[in-house]
Structure formats: C-alpha cells, structure tokens
Amino acid sequence: MKALDAIRFALDLSDKSTLALVEDMRDAPLTPPTPRGGNHPLWVLGHVTFVEGGIPEILFGEKNPVAYWAPLFAAGTEPTSDPAAYPSFDELVRTYRGLRERNLRLLADLGEAGLDRPSKAPPRGLEQALATVGSTFLTIGLHQMGHRGQVADARRAAGRKPLFTPG
DSSP, X not given: OOHHHHHHHHHHHHHHHHHHHHHHTTTSXXXXXXXXXXXXXXXXXXXXXXXXXXXXXXXXXXXXTTGGGHHHHSTTOOOOSOGGGSOXXXXXXXXXXXXXXHHHHHHHHHTGGGTTSBOSOOOTTOTTTTSBHHHHHHXXXXXXXXXXXXXXXXHHHTTOOOSOOOO
C-alpha cells in the first residue's frame, strides 16, 4: 500500500464513522458526553468543520474560509448549550462536506510525491505533527477519530446503543 492510499483510507474511515454518529444525534445535538459537560455533537461537528477549513491554511498559508467560526469552534473553545449560538446543523454538515471534498481533491492533486512537502503554517505546538502534507492529512484523520469518541459518549448519555458492534 502506498502512503497516499493509507492516508485516503484514514480520512475516509474517520469521515464515515464520525459523521454517522453525528448524524444520528441530529435530534439531540447538544447532548453532553458526560454529566460534567464536554464537547457535544454540534460542537464536534463545528470543530471538525473548522479544522477541515484550516488545512489549506496549514499547508499553504491560505485563509481558512470558516475562520469567522473560530470563537465557536477553534481549539480551546468551550461548548455552550445555547443552540442560538451556533450555525444550523444542516449548515455545518453541508460546509464540512464541501471542505472535505475540496481537501480530498487537494490531496489527489498533490499526489504521492507531494506528501513530503513541508507545511507552510502549522499552528504553534503542532509543528511536528503537521510538518508535512502527508503528516497533516494523517493527523486530521486521527484528530477526527478522537472527537468521534466524544460523540459516541454523547450518544450513550442520550441512551442510545452503539451503531456498530462487531460479531
């Protein structure tokens, strides 16, 4: 398997498995994952959308098209239980899907040879994890899977059973 194929696989798996859980929480998007709060599904959806918008910024120094959502979804922000504070669920899903599609085209255009290309503007503290095109895309998939766990916990807090149980 080539590195590009492994990265595509990670991005596809993280996308499908995370969005399946998030979409299942459409009717309860502000459910916190723990009794003490945490990142609810709507915040997770907005956060992964914001991060997805930042990929060309990290790689090439381009402006994040959803930078205006930073006060809501950037790293370090705290979720609120006020639905009026957020864009609609549908807007977030639509924006996420458009940004992911754009980034997959970008990855295809860069190809296997472009994976070792240095990133232009990795965020402070993430310089090593996001040092190259390849490591940036792979880290994005891993990052999303971490937030998938928060949505899985929110689903359990809402009384829902796991969507996938092997065997």
